[in-house]
Amino acid sequence: MKKLILAIAIMLIATAVVSCSSGPTLRLLNWGEYLNEDVIDAFEEEYGITIKQTVASSNELFYSKIVSNTTAYDLVIPSDYMVEKMVEEDLLLELDYSLIPNKDLVTYMAGVDDIYASMTATTLARTGETVDYSVYAVPYFWGTYGIIYNNRVDGLEEALNEYGWSVYFDAETYFPDASRGMYDVPQDAYATALIYLGENPNDYSQDLLDSAQTILQNAHFSQWADDALKRDVEAGNLDMAFAYTGDYLDRLYIQLDDGRTLEEVQADFNIYVPDPTIVFIDNMVIPYTATNLDAAHKFINFLLDPEIMALNAQSVGYAVPTEEAYDVIISYLDSEDSYLSSWAYANQTYYNKDREGTYYPMTSLPSTFVDDITTMVDAVKVSS
């Protein structure tokens, strides 16, 4: 028993030594692997502020962590609809743009502006209030959703380019033997079904819910998962799956790291971004729990710097929200470093700033709707 106590003591001391920090800290609630270590180092070096990151895996967890107030976070990076919800529930502080001078030096991409406008519109429709979301949020990354597909299946690529969403949802007509995966977030499933129907994915009615259920059932999904989807398509165990474009790029970069070429990877699996599609935007916001406002603003300002934003994008794989940062990335197209040039090429291919399309960010639905959608999706799963 004495030995055990000794062991605990040693562990405690060891961890205390490992993670002991001095100076002011910025408590950041973030997604996993969503911030380049180099950026952290640069920020800590420049401002002498230590970044303590907590990782959570869903917007809902962000929300509950903020609401339950178990820890006072200074900065959170929730997605669009969660920003709406947080604003609505008065969980966010307004930004002090005088502390963010870099904002004046950059231009948000057209898509980003569309998304913010769309968020304002949905809020207006729902609550009758006009909210300017840029008051609370600065975009961090954004991205499209697409259909990641197994390119080893003959004709799938051509069919997707020709028929789009139908190939994915209409399992009876197109590739009945192909296996399909859906993101295991009920609202995402509902929204994609609505988009396929030509509806606004943020609308809700019983009729839409029933139609969505029929569509989801007819797709005969063989998999409802998160991260596993992209890995399974990559391995050839799944043929089509709804996924973030960033998820695809993430796997792409890993394979490039392993020494494969862009063409080889694309021949194995690729992503098709339909139009219209769902988009997400992750935003830097300051929750009401924040204790170190200064550090939070400094961090936001720091990240708006195009070079820093591009640096951050190097390890993350989502689209940068500013044209300036995009240009920095594109400048690497001719880089001698094959990884950097592939990265720039991927950005040009999948996140082209000139791409035209209709983008729908998903809004936060009232909890009774969420309840119904969850129940509907559960029913789809149960009936399979």
Add this chain to the structure above:
Amino acid sequence: MATKKPLIELIHVTKTYDEEHVVNDVNLAIYPNEFVTLLGPSGCGKTTTLRMIAGFVQPDDGEIIINGKLFNNLPPYARPIHTVFQRYALFPHLDVFDNVAFGLNNRSWDYLLNFFGEEKVTAEAKELANGKDVSKRLIHKVISKKIESSVKEALALVKLSGYENRRIDQISGGQQQRVALARALVNKPQILLLDEPLAALDLKLRQNMQYELKEMQRELGITFVFVTHDQEEAMTMSDRIVVMKDGLIQQIGTPKSIYNEPINRYVAQFIGESNIIPGTYIKKDLVNFLGVDFACMGYTFDKGESVDVVIRPEDFDVVELDKAKLIGKVTFSLFKGVHNELEVEIGDTTLLLHTYESYEIGQSIGISIDPYEIHMMKVEVNE
């Protein structure tokens, strides 16, 4: 007895565990209707021998013959033998009745028909059928009834009638012992093996059971092979005793012969108390020990050979000093109820004596020994 055919024969039976001969070249014949006791301290191989007869342990060498057939390779369940285990091994999930009925309840149809007599069973079934066809179910019913009455009989035999529905943990140790006995006897075995069945009982109960067991054995005509480390128990019950030590049989004989004529120091010391005195065989009927010549009877050794003389403590006669062959000084005296236990010093030898009269410590007493009370053994080289 020699003309009778043995029921069990052990021929050169050997069992080795971890390079140690637990049972070493044991040869033994057990005859029908005999009460044989394997006697020895723990670890002498008596239980292993018993377990080899029962079939729980396979001998490494040698043969186990039962009823004139080689049984080495037959599992315990096929042997016409039942065992009463040391801690009874009653089935805790069954009541007294089911424990006793356990063996019969689980026998095959043919076995039971044979056991109760096929003709008898069919006759009874016919009676029950009232002229109708005798169905298998009816026979089954008759057999069930027979089992029931056998069990009741067996329980009556061990004086436990009325305890049928008791749970095992609701009856005393002595009663458990009786249930174990009934459970074995109800199967009418030819041979009953008993592995220290009385060890867990208190003294009074043990003595009662000793008589009852002996009675039962005599009445039922079953061969009992009994294992114990208690020499008194062995003496009381047995027709013959097998004294064992370190896996070897030391002596086989009737209680009387073993008591009176132990073959060696070990047996002499193990069976009752005894004085072992080094002596010299002078000639026929004359032996010298403690510096004195004694008349003796019935032993033949080489003249002048060293022998061990065995004299039981109760076999000494205390006589007047002038008539005594030996004179010694009492160094210890203890009243034991029936007799007095004395330690008497003669030279540098201390003798143990049982006398009916008491003597004071320090008192000198005279001792004489009748010729037929003097037993002699060969001197063991190893010791």
Add this chain to the structure above:
Amino acid sequence: MMKRYSDYPVATLKEYGYRDYSKMKPVNKVLKTILAYVLILGLYLSIIVIAIESFNSSTSMSRFAGFSLEWYPNILQEEDLMTAIAATFIVSLIATAIATILGTFFAIGLYAMNKRKRQQWMLLNNVPILNADIVTGFSLMLIFSFFNQFIKMVFVGLRGDWSLFGPTTLILAHLFFTFPYVVLNVMPKLKETDPNLMDAAMDLGVKPFKAITKVLIPAIKAGIFAGMLLAFTMSIDDFVISFFNSGELNVNLANGNQFIMNFDNLSVWIYGVLGKRNLSPSVYAFSTLLTIFTLVALIGYQMSKNKKDKGRVKVKK
């Protein structure tokens, strides 16, 4: 065939009314052995796959790109993983230690009751073991948030971000389901001890509580160890209950700074990471290390014990 000494005929099973299956016995035995090993292999199947993944030079989970040991030293490089490992061990070791020590005393206390009362309390003791993790985790969270609010109401001066959630709730939650395992394993050993043992000790002048440590605890050591092992196992692998009750360690340091440590244990951390990103094979490496280390320790323990036992037999001879 055994050497024959006599010419008696050999008894057969048939003549005693049994069928002879002895020819099938070896086949049977082989089949049984194979099945037993297949089952044990099955229990270790996922562990073997995890080990293979840990030696994979690629981060791909489905393609073995080549043998590599790089992920092992890499464990130390991954700060998040290290934090999660540290949190896991701190929580599990503290919970196991407290559960083992206090649980043993609790068991002794329950044992001292009369049978009926004891059975009633043992029933309650089994509830945390048998209750669904998700119900336990969620309902404990409810209670802890209630306590949290309550404490904040009473101690108004607490820092705004003060929270009960963190190592405290995590350890309490782990204690909730580890206590029963210790009690459950100690109780049968207590019943096996001689009821006069304690009386004998006290008769010899030992004080009641010293009698426990000097006499009773050595007698029930095996039960305590088994309880400890199970408690640790349940604690180290717990996911659901921890998921609902974790938080951060948040301490004000003397110099005015805060020490913050994420106290998600490994399971919760993995769950969070897995939903979003790739796990680095370092996690597999850690898992494999833990298994191998335990196996080796176990085999070593058994071998040293065997040696000791042999020595003891020799002394006896």
Add this chain to the structure above:
Amino acid sequence: MNSLYRRLAIPYQVWLVVLVFLPIMAVVLIAVSNLTTANFNLSDISFSLAHWNDLVENQSQVDGEYFNSYLTAFRNSFMYASITTIVSFIFGYFLAYQIKQSRIKNKFIILTIIILPMWSNLILRSEALRNIMQENNIIESILGFNILPSFAGTSYAVIIGLLLTYMPFMILPVYTALEKIDDALGEASLDLGLTPFKSFWKVTFPLSLKGVVSGSIMVFLPTFAGFAVPKILSNGTILLIGNVIETKFTYKILNIGSLLAMLVLFVILGSILILTRFDKEGETLL
């Protein structure tokens, strides 16, 4: 024993009462009231059966047939838990019996070997199993062939996953029960003419029933209410009641989640009652 020692249990008694009853009460409270978040606002609480109606009236339609998806999830839970329990009883009993026969003396070692896999993370283990049940997997990439049929996502995968995860909970209680059976009882039954096969069924098995009941409950309950293993191994296509509850809690639909949890509690309560009939103090639980 000294009555003084009884006092040692008092803290634990308080602890058990507080942490067993209070949380369950809280769940029940949320299940039958209008409270919605973890932050209680006890001032305007009111009793409500609306969630129960939601539960009962839930109807989904597939191919013209109506069904209640909660009921289906409950049925799934029962089915998978029962199958897992039965299969793990067969194999777990077998393994426990073999270990007992092998005469390995040290129970500590057996215990450790059986539960060691549990030291690795459950999610990692389930993912590893799912991985090798797929067509292209890491073992296939080494060996060139698959050791398991590719049934990831099917009910077989779920049952195998549940089995390999929870079988230790069957093995240990059965082993404990077997270990407590006096060897002499087996010998006595052989001695009385029973073949080893018959002796097993008439003596060993009835006496090990306590462990079987404990083991069955230890397997049944976590498979009934668990969610991680079925979710991962069915690729999210098979819903057990645990998965439904998890989704409800994740999306903060606390009332229905709590109501479902309450129903699960009834199943657990029933199991505990069964257990106490066979094993009053849960001696053969782990």
